[in-house]
Amino acid sequence: MNTVSERSVSLFSLTPGGQQIxxxxxxxxxxxxxxxxCAEKYLQAGFLPFDGNLKQTVAQRFHCDHALIFIGAxxxxxxxxxxxxxxxxxxxxxxxxxxxGQFVISLLSGHIGGANELAxxxxxxxxxxxxxxxxxxVNQTCAFDLLAQQLNAASEQLHAATKTVNQLLVSGHTVGLYIDPWLEATLGFDIRQFDIRGLTLVTEHDVARYALSALIDVSMQVMRxxxxIPSFQLIPRRLVAGIGCRKNVSSVQLLTLFQQQLQxxxxxxLAVAAIGSIDLKCDEPALQHLAQQYQVPFKLFSAAELSSCSAQFPQxxxxxxxxxVGCVSQPAAWLLSDGCLLGETLRQQGITLTYGVMKSCYMS
Known part of the structure; x- marks a missing residue:
């Protein structure tokens, strides 16, 4: 989860008193x-003048910053x-x-936008x-959208699920929370480190026995x-892939093999979090295309970095x-996942592909 300290903020001071704050x-x-x-007439060291006027400056910064702070009405x-x-x-x-400076009001985007935390x-x-x-x-419960953010999880129904689950929680309905046992067994996943106030933890066999109005299903798996009852899946973004390939490999071939291996x-x-390879492949079109298709980072490692753990893999x-270095995909996946590999390495059509699973929400 992104913390406030990692975010860019624009602050708008409308009066000299506001500048003190x-x-x-x-x-x-x-x-x-x-x-x-601040306004140009109040300009002093450490402040920037409005670009034209307040309205124009706010419009420019609204789409650039993670948060805006107004000191005023x-x-x-x-x-x-x-x-x-x-x-x-x-x-x-x-x-x-x-x-x-008596009150700090969270005006907009309290959860995903981080305004509540920042306030x-x-x-x-x-x-x-x-x-x-x-x-x-206010009702001392968690929120679907905030839980998704904390887990670094995706949802195919984020808008609908957020509206439905949050309304049920604040209305006093019982919402279940199911954690795929595979996550607990493979990653030591512990949901209790996140905000799950108001949710009822259930097993697969419990679901039919509880009078649940809805269920949050936390799993990386496709088949559920x-x-x-109505269920909404949260998919933790934990899957990483180390990839080695010949020069100018087909983007279609790589994408097809990647998808087939996922299946x-x-x-x-939506569980894919990053792909990685050796830095010599930084401009490889197929790898860049794959990262763009899944909208994930493309992480690069030097031969020396890959060599630090490559000896345990076939050379x-x-x-x-x-x-x-004698191999690329396995050590890249090992480094991305801190040593938690998943399945066998795929070797086809000049491509080697190794999956791993991160134990933490975010890459170190």
Whole structure:
């Protein structure tokens, strides 16, 4: 899960009093990448002038930053962002702080946008009161979208599931939470380290016995049980792939083999988190195309990095002479997954493909 310290923030100070709050925040939250803006007539060291005016500057930063902070009235902030709003899954977090620094209001995108988390951090630094109004927070329950973010999980029904599950939780209905035993056995997966307030942990056999209104099914697998109630799958992005290939291998061939191997392993395509190879393949079109198709990072390793763990895998003299290490796909997958490989290495059509599974939500 992304933390606030990793996010870029634009802060808009509308008065000299607001600038005092801005300076306090910039000093207290130095880990944040914070840009402070103000009117040109109030310009001083550490501040940037509005680019044209406040409205134009907000419009420019709205799609660039993870969060916007206004020091001033809520009404002004609402009027500035209103024409820019799209949805809770893509809009940045927006906070409003009063000029006296007494209240920090989470105005927009409290969950996925991170505004609630940021509001608490900002309020703590100012000695202020965070104002959180999202229904799940007020009712002391978790939220489907926030749980997805914490797990770094995807969902084919994210919008519908978030609306349905969150409404059920705040209305007092019982929502079950099922964890695929494969995740627990393979990765030591522990759901209790995440926010699951209000959810009822169940086994596959429990589902029919509980009076559940819906079920959250956490699994990386495609084939799922035929649940007797509405279910929404959360797919942790934990699958990584180490790939070696000949020069100018067909993008279609690589994509086809990749998909076929996923099907053999019964792994959902949305579980893919990254692909990796040797740095000599940085410009290989088929690998770049694959990463783009799955919208995942393309991680590159030097021959020396791959050699650090390659001895445990079958070696090829040709590969050794060509790239400086005796194998590529297995050590790349090993490094990406911290040594948790999945299935056998596929060798076909000038391609070697090895899957691994990360034990943590995010790559180290």
């Amino acid at each position: 801005a300076r306090r925040l910039r000093q207290a939250l130095s880990a944040l990448s914070m840009h402070c803006y 809520c009404g002004i902030a609402v009027r500035m962002i209103a024409p820019l709003l799209k949805d809770k899954f893509t809009d940045p977090g927006v906070l409003v702080i009063d000029e006296q 608490r951090q900002v309020a703590d630094s100012l000695g202020a009161q965070p104002v959180i109004s999202t229904a799940t927070d 049980p035929d649940w007797p 053999r392993l019964n792994i959902h395509p 090829s003299e040709f590969v050794q002479q060509t790239v400086g």
